[in-house]
Amino acid sequence: MPISNPHELRLAVRSGQFTGHTSGHCRGFVQGNVVILPESWAGEFLRFCQLNPKPCPLIAVSDAGQYSLPSLGTELDIRSDVPCYRVFEEGRLVDEPVDITAYWRQDLVTFVLGCSFSFEEALLTDGLEIRNISEGVNVPMYRTSIPCRSSGRFGGNMVVSMRPFKAADAIRAIQVCTRFPSMHGAPIHLGDPAQIGVGQLEKPDYGNSVTVHADETPLFWACGVTPQVALEQARPPLCITHSPGSMLVTDLLNSQLAIM
Known part of the structure; x- marks a missing residue:
């Protein structure tokens, strides 16, 4: 529970x-x-x-x-x-x-x-399914080719989290998350993962894979694991x-x- x-x-x-x-x-x-x-x-x-x-x-x-x-x-x-x-x-x-x-x-x-995880609550309240929650796993996260702005010794590429939605629900998810800039805000990318340097969705770099149906679009949010990549470097x-x-x-x- x-x-x-x-x-x-x-x-x-x-x-x-x-x-x-x-x-x-x-x-x-x-x-x-x-x-x-x-x-x-x-x-x-x-x-x-x-x-x-x-x-x-x-x-x-x-x-x-x-x-x-x-x-x-x-x-x-x-x-x-x-x-x-x-x-x-x-x-x-x-x-x-x-x-x-x-x-x-x-x-x-x-x-x-x-x-x-904080904006997931707002999405659930709006009636949207969060696949990692419904499947009982950790959200899938991926390293990307999107560079962060550097500060001294800290730099590297962004990490993103992914949640799949049908087209209409994807639009609503973007609208909901835009209200929460302190929780990563709106997605930074939707659709073809290769455009941001992400390979196979079923092989996340962190977390667990989730089901993505044929009629769904993957949405990618900037992820707080990004600092860990910067710290490694x-x-x-x-x-x-x-x-x-x-x-x-x-x-x-x-x-x-x-x-x-």
Whole structure:
């Protein structure tokens, strides 16, 4: 059964009772991608986000060493409230823990970025099917040939998430998501995946494949996994992110970030 209360979900994550993907849980509440960097790298990454707002829409930035984010949630602890983390050293994935207390340092800065899981709620409310939710899997994500704007040591190509729709529903999905620029906004591409450097849809780079029917068009949204590609290339001495699909669930309402 989906968990509806964000604080309850974070407590379940913290206790180890919940370790799965967060899509479909806490409908109506903002979910966020997480990037944690040493303070000496944070300025360049902040600028990277500002230059690339579609894949990297900033929701919050912490002070160095701050692991509570009171503006995002009651008793939120960034060290333990994400279902699964990825720890990188010099660009190499070295660990995928469920708690990062052992890695925590006083110079670490946390960035929380908007996530497409948040706009999924708006699409469901509008009566549209979200295939990854109906099939019970993580959303498929793909590396593309679309370059991001660089900031110092940070650069690389965009990652996108994909959801298929029939033509009329695709138009409605674009209209709905345009209201949520802090959650990646409208799709950046629809139709032929080869035009953005994506190969076979059934072989995503992250997440799981979903069914795409013959009368459906794939829609591609800028994805918050994009910073992980930039981080792999920048190779900071330490970087911690969420694991794809395992988001930070906040107490913010999606409606608070919508453009009416």
